[in-house]
Amino acid sequence: MTFDRYHAQTTNIKLTRKEREMWNITSKALLHLGVILVVDVFFHYLYILTIPSDMKLVGKLSDWCLAGLAYSNLVYDWIKAAVMFGVINTVATLDHLDPPQPPKCITMLYVFAETHFDRGINDWLCKYVYDYIGGDHDRIFKEFLATFCTFFITTLWLGPCQLVYLWSFFNCFGLNFELWVAKLFALPPLSTIERFMGEAMSRRIRGVFNAANFWAIVLYNVLSLNSLEFAKLVARRLIFTGFPLSTLSVLAVTYCGVQLVKERERQIALLEEPEPEKPAEAKEKSE
Template identity: 90%
Template sequence: MWLIAFQPVRLPVYRSTMGIKAALPRYELYLYTAVLAGALIWAGSWIFDASIDNVSRKAFKESVKPGWHYFGRKMDVADFEWMMWFSTFRNHILFALTGHVIFAKILTLVAPKHRSLIFGVYGGLSVLVTMGWTFMGLVLSHCIILYSVAMVKRKWMCFAAGLASLASIKLEPYNSWQESLVTGSFDLQDILFYGGCGFSIMRCMSFALENCEKKDGNYTFCDLLKYNFYLPFFFFGPIMTFDRYHAQVNNTKLIRKEREMWNITTKALLHLGVILVVDVFFHYLYILTIPSDMKLVTKLSDWCLAGLAYSNLVYDWVKAAVMFGVINTVATLDHLDPPQPPKCITMLYVFAETHFDRGINDWLCKYVYDYIGGDHDKIPKELLATICTFAVTTLWLGPCEVVYIWSFFNCFGLNFELWVAKLFSIPPFSTIEGAMGEAMSRRIRGVFNAANFWAIVLYNVLSLNSLGFAKLVGRRLIFKGFPLSSLSVLLVTYCGVQLVKERERQKALQEDAELVKEKAE
């Protein structure tokens, strides 16, 4: 069940931008693009063949079901979360969110000063109708406890109470006892139970910590309820910290930005298009089912394994982007500025930017990582900050063996980047890098970034599939596949990293140009 709330979280850390001004030569740009495209097609062909040849395997029967009949192929339905969102839960969420948009829009026009109350009342009634009185009472009990602690205005007490409340729904036997209190039974009850309780506790902690910062008096219990029961964020997030939500929802100057409605409509159509594309791919590439059959996986080629590991991470990003994108679209219609969707996994080559849920990421940065780490320039403080951050993350995800391993390696990767950056910022390494020029520095860093990218893939694929699959991929690509497979995959990844760096360079130049233009005006 913890996979429902699985949100990999990494945090910003010192990152050198040396070499960002070095433009990529045009011939290299074309060469890297061709190599990357060819490798993706090559790996995809291996996965396609494995999907066709093994569709009748006994291990595939439960997760490969009849799909759209005019494709003439079965569909990979191994990811119950995707199937839940776009089949079982689709009608429920569309009905609830449509009602929220219509109800909120009408009453906002009538009474814009009370729109936060309107949002809270509609959300509370929706939760009550969906989950019943006992669930509502359970959530309110957590709210009352954390609100009472917030009145003391001691951050350590707020943290202690919040983490204890979070542990009560993540650890046995306390979580089973609370779940047993919720009467009734329907397909989504346990999913909504843990999602609603977990996010409610994190929001209550944000409220309590922000109340500690408030110099004049306290926020009211009504403020907490209005914040917590905002329906689009209630069950599945993202988490918007209380200070941001409170400021935005109480803003009475409801003015749309230029082309904002056009952008909202475009994003909504884009999300619909992505959903259709993913469903089509599921008919031809069984990227979720194949890794679960270890007997089959051991027989696959190195390129097929690399493609499966990479595609699983890309798919997980797509799923998170669509889920949060739909919710954020509704929040934007309510004149809010919600946390942005995750950055594409293909664009990542450092642990410091790898986060799938920016809401959780912002929460952890604000209340744990930045609070302990300060300017993130001192190694001991940085180590303590990351350990504390991933300890909270482990509790949030639900402690178990896979989560422990995932947290350890990602915490190590984040710190290792800082150690390496520190090492190469001192002589003689900094002197050597300065003498070799920006272009060569960019290429050397690209090699290390390519290796780092695959470390990110391997560290995270164990949570998406299994520990056994991650170990097999690592063993085949690093040891058994050396040197041919190892260096080939590294070369392809290097090409992708260089293309990403070039895109970042162009984006940085564009932002600089816009800044100069604004100053001139």
């Protein structure tokens, strides 16, 4: 948590509990305890962390098994971060603090801008490095410098080594590529063509790019979780040797998942959107 947020919360003298807050804290604590027990049992039967280290065994797996194994490793890392930060957050709420929330579920990540497993460090980097140097993020040089400095500090924090260098390079590239492609499609004539397509067709085309982006996120982050050899094998099998059947089928399933996630996010945004105020005449009639 950044110091300004922490200071504002600790100096607040009006400490009150929201409705059903203690019930929510208790339910979260029980949920985290249940997840810890389930993961502990799974570790005795599912060897998702040790299988990638045996390249002879991994080489015999099918394309779908490799894709599932790579995805499962990211899910494990997300669960570890979600439980670790979730337990701390649950305890912190007992002291009337509002700490950063646990990381966003890996299944719902299809953009590099939201790919972080620690919201606190992400907020700190954005405030003091990325947004401070990048400004409005409209200039190419300043944006490149901002992302370079951000990932340089992240590399030092993770511990400089070959895998961390590769992880930082690919994620820095992915973030910049995603940003400038989005800005390019916001300019005419591409923006004009998208308007003529209609909302449904535009959503489908964006879903295809998001599905490919999702697997880029998986492959780039498998580097830091497993090994370079495992990441290269998964990429080679999914992109080259598995083309077209494995590649297109995996992308098709991912595309459907991305569309479901985007629809859920759209519905949540509609629910959170404030209702427009009624005119005075309409209020009088309703009364």
